[in-house]
Amino acid sequence: MKAVVCKAKNRLTVEDVAKPQPGAGQVLLKVRACGICGSDLHALEYGFADSDGIGTRFALSSVGNIMGHEFCGEVAEIGAGVEGFKAGDRVTSLPFLNCGECAACRAGKPTKCRTLRVIGSAQTPGAYAEYVRCAAANLIRLPAQINFRHGALVEPLSVALGGVNRGRLKADSPCLVMGAGPIGLGVLMWLRNRQIEHVVVSEPSSSRAELARRVGAAAVVNPRQRNPAQAVEDIAGSAPAVIFECVGAKGTLAQAASYAALGGQIVVIGYCMVPDEINPHECINKSLTFDFSAGYTRADFETTIAALATGAIKPDPMITDVVSLDEVPAAFERLHQPNGPAKVIIEMG
Ligand SMILES: [Zn+2]
Numbered sequence: 491m492k493a494v495v496c497k498a499k500n501r502l503t504v505e506d507v508a509k510p511q512p513g514a515g516q517v518l519l520k521v522r523a524c525g526i527c528g529s530d531l532h533a534l535e536y537g538f539a540d541s542d543g544i545g546t547r548f549a550l551s552s553v554g555n556i557m558g559h560e561f562c563g564e565v566a567e568i569g570a571g572v573e574g575f576k577a578g579d580r581v582t583s584l585p586f587l588n589c590g591e592c593a594a595c596r597a598g599k600p601t602k603c604r605t606l607r608v609i610g611s612a613q614t615p616g617a618y619a620e621y622v623r624c625a626a627a628n629l630i631r632l633p634a635q636i637n638f639r640h641g642a643l644v645e646p647l648s649v650a651l652g653g654v655n656r657g658r659l660k661a662d663s664p665c666l667v668m669g670a671g672p673i674g675l676g677v678l679m680w681l682r683n684r685q686i687e688h689v690v691v692s693e694p695s696s697s698r699a700e701l702a703r704r705v706g707a708a709a710v711v712n713p714r715q716r717n718p719a720q721a722v723e724d725i726a727g728s729a730p731a732v733i734f735e736c737v738g739a740k741g742t743l744a745q746a747a748s749y750a751a752l753g754g755q756i757v758v759i760g761y762c763m764v765p766d767e768i769n770p771h772e773c774i775n776k777s778l779t780f781d782f783s784a785g786y787t788r789a790d791f792e793t794t795i796a797a798l799a800t801g802a803i804k805p806d807p808m809i810t811d812v813v814s815l816d817e818v819p820a821a822f823e824r825l826h827q828p829n830g831p832a833k834v835i836i837e838m839g
């Protein structure tokens with residue numbers, strides 16, 4: 491099958507590789523759409539997380555790997571012992587292969603499995619490919635109203651939902667979303683979905699700022715030109731009570747602390763790969779809470795699918811590029827540009 495393979499730091503190639511076989515409890519999915527995640531860009535630059543941590547040993551952990559954890563498709567082949575699915579079923583999957591036998595798996599908590607492997611990491615191949623192997627227990631059906639492009643957005647929208655769920659939010663909470671990449675836009679959509687009125691977005695890229703306006707930000711500011719906290723204060727009467735950090739670059743935690751109101755909460759969703767500094771003195775004086783948001787649950791996937799099916803969440807503005815597998819290396823180049831795409835979806839015929 492055709493797949494996009496990590497060859498070296500910041501280098502991808504399109505190759506013919508062996509088609510995976512579904513083991514017991516697994517299915518083989520024919521991939522129909524897969525998103526390119528900001529964390530994939532990070533992984534191709536710094537290497538994947540492994541037992542020794544992140545970003546120190548690119549070559550050892552990453553060469554030969556196939557990325558892609560935001561995907562959907564149709565069931566193609568079924569492994570031993572799998573019931574309830576048949577060829578052609580439209581599904582997405584939590585991007586995990588778990589053992590299915592340990593206490594956590596039997597309790598219906600696959601993400602707590604002792605031998606969890608993340609699909610599209612160095613642990614097991616992902617969906618930048620014609621086929622991907624999944625655990626049947628982690629499949630979730632896509633209703634007919636959800637097209638495959640939207641199916642590939644279920645994972646990143648669930649990341650955003652997981653972050654919003656951690657926010658201590660009231661309808662009139664002054665909120666700041668830092669970064670209008672796909673996750674920041676997702677956070678903005680969920681906040682608007684919850685009728686949160688005062689949401690300001692900070693984003694230096696003019697094209698992404700425009701997307702944030704289209705998705706319903708009360709204001710969008712370029713943080714290099716204007717203090718976003720002041721913009722929140724102008725609209726809501728006070729500095730941000732809840733800040734969603736969706737940038738994941740060095741320096742943003744200290745910025746968030748400086749923007750936050752007294753007693754404010756900073757939900758950190760951006761996946762920064764290098765150590766970052768805060769000033770504890772400022773954080774203590776303002777009595778701030780940092781909340782590091784890790785991923786999602788199966789329930790978040792189900793909530794997202796329901797919101798897409800009813801049109802409560804309309805994510806089309808965030809899809810700026812649709813490419814084929816052959817075009818993925820070029821798409822990664824574009825994603826490094828300052829006014830580059832928001833969400834790139836790889837679509838397979
Ligand atoms: Zn992702």
Ligand SMILES: [Zn+2]
Pocket residue numbers: 588589590591592593594595602603604605
């Ligand atoms: Zn397990």
